[in-house]
Amino acid sequence: MSSLHDRHRAVIPDWITLYYKDPLELTHGEGRHVWDAEGNRYLDFFGGILTTMTAHALPEVTKAIADQAARMIHSSTLYLNRPMVELAERIAALSGIPDARVFFTTSGTEANDTALLLATTYRRSNQILAMRNSYHGRSFSTVGITGNRAWSPTGLSPLQTLYVHGGVRTRGPYAQYTDERFVDACVADLEDLLGQTRAGVAALIAEPIQGVGGFTSPPDGLYAAFRRVLDRHGILWIADEVQTGWGRTGEHFWGWQAHGQAGPPDILTFAKGIGNGMSIGGVVARAEIMNCLDANSISTFGGSPVTMAAGLANLAYLLEHDLQGNARRVGGLLLERLRAVAAGVDAVREVRGRGLMIGIELTEPGTDRPAPDAASTALEAARSGGLLIGKGGGHNTTALRIAPPLSLTVAEAEEGAAILEQALGSI
Incomplete structure (x- = not known):
């Protein structure tokens, strides 16, 4: 056999x-x-x-899954879904984003894909800033913004991606600088890059700590310094919290908070840990950004009652303990x-x-x-x-x-x- x-x-x-x-x-x-x-x-x-x-x-999560599965496993987003609304309320409040809306997906890849759709639609631009050494997923759009050659099977993309220095502190042309000079050099690089673009850039997407890239990160405050430049140009900031979210870094609940002088991101993506193994991803954004799409949409599996019940129980356990x-x-x-x-x-x-x-x-x-x-x-x-x-x-x-x-x-x-x-x- x-x-x-x-x-x-x-x-x-x-x-x-x-x-x-x-x-x-x-x-x-x-x-x-x-x-x-x-x-x-x-x-x-x-x-x-x-x-x-x-x-x-975890007994609290497995019981929540079993109890919800015994009542209803699936309904889609065409119907009101109490567990989905309750989890969205909790995540919106925890996100720090004002007037937040939450859209659930089934993975981090799909969450980042949605964030790119929102940003490019809102800004009417297909130009995206991404960090060198980054990873954002395996879909056609997220591969196109992944700055890690080992995880980029194609160079084709619907997006024009411009890669910025800063995600790796101890390698590259600025590795020998002090933290302060490192940040200044990366900001100067960003300014120079934006000076060479033909149209308005839609967004910068960045992992606060690069996951697949080997858990590398910039000095605290880099993204706050970037944010000041982005705001002058009207460029959105997408924080990819798929791996750094939910308190994993210890010091903060979200990775972006290590750069807290910047305030919350315009768009936040999450996945992985919130479901404790169940397929949950999602996007949080200000209402004006989330609601900028002018076509109908649904999610067949995003926000399913069973996964939402798991997420609620898991998040409650994480916070209570x-x-x-x-x-x-x-x-x-x-x-x-x-x-x-x-x-x-x-x-x-x-x-x-x-x-x-x-x-x-x-x-x-x-x-x-x-x-x-x-x-x-x-x-x-x-x-x-x-x-x-x-x-x-x-x-x-x-x-x-x-x-x-x-x-x-x-x-x-x-x-x-x-x-x-x-x-x-x-x-």
Whole structure:
């Protein structure tokens, strides 16, 4: 009988990535742990790509799903939907955006796609500013604004995209500058770029911390400095919070708040963690922007009663148990521990991040050249030790990505750090 891996390769596209030389089939989870088909138990430090935000099999969420599924699974946006309205009310209030409207989708890709539709329609322009090393999704439009070559399968796009410096602090032409000079140089680059455009740019889209790019980020305040330039030109600011939202960074509920002098973004996109594994994405925008579309629209699956019930229960649990505070406390301890661990590993160029969003950049020892083989070795070694982590990185970078559920305990953080110490030592 063929293995599940053989069956996968026979029917699933070649470009669907699988981790590990011997790919893993996960069968169930509980708390911060998952089990594979062979009964092996793993501490989960990646959460299905930052999506299992609170915990695996969280009783409050699974009960909300079951209760709603027993009543009604689907109705579409053609009918009033109480769970959707209730979740929209909570997210609108949390967003910080005045007179906010919320549109639900089924993924972060679709959320960013919608944000681009809104911005280009509102501004009557197809020009988009995006950050170098960025990732915003796999749809035709979001691939066109992704500044990460490894995740851009085509150069064709309905948008004219202009890429700005600033998303990566420790690489590029401004890496050796102080934070203040770095911000000034990036603002000057933005000003110069805008001086060469023929028409009004629609929007800047930016991840406060770049996810797929390896958890890189600019100095706090960069997007506030950008915002002052954007406002002079009437350009909208889209904050892609698909990975940074819901308190994961610890210090703030949204990633954009690290640049809080700018005030809230014009458009905010979210997904991943809010559903704790259920397919929820969405867009928040001021009413005048959200309502600028002059054609009919619906969403067949966005805002479905079951996913909205899950989101409500998950968000309530996150807020009631102060998981943002836990991400700050436990994440800070984990970051310190990993920096200490990495200090003696020549292949580690940098340990970075905040809260429970931590990246370990790997290079060939003594150089700035990326070390993808070292990352694969560490990934395999961590699995052998009972720990699941992720990989990422942009052009000429390789990073391990660490993003556990936000309910991670101190003991689990210590356990994971000890396994990572062994894994890094195996490089």
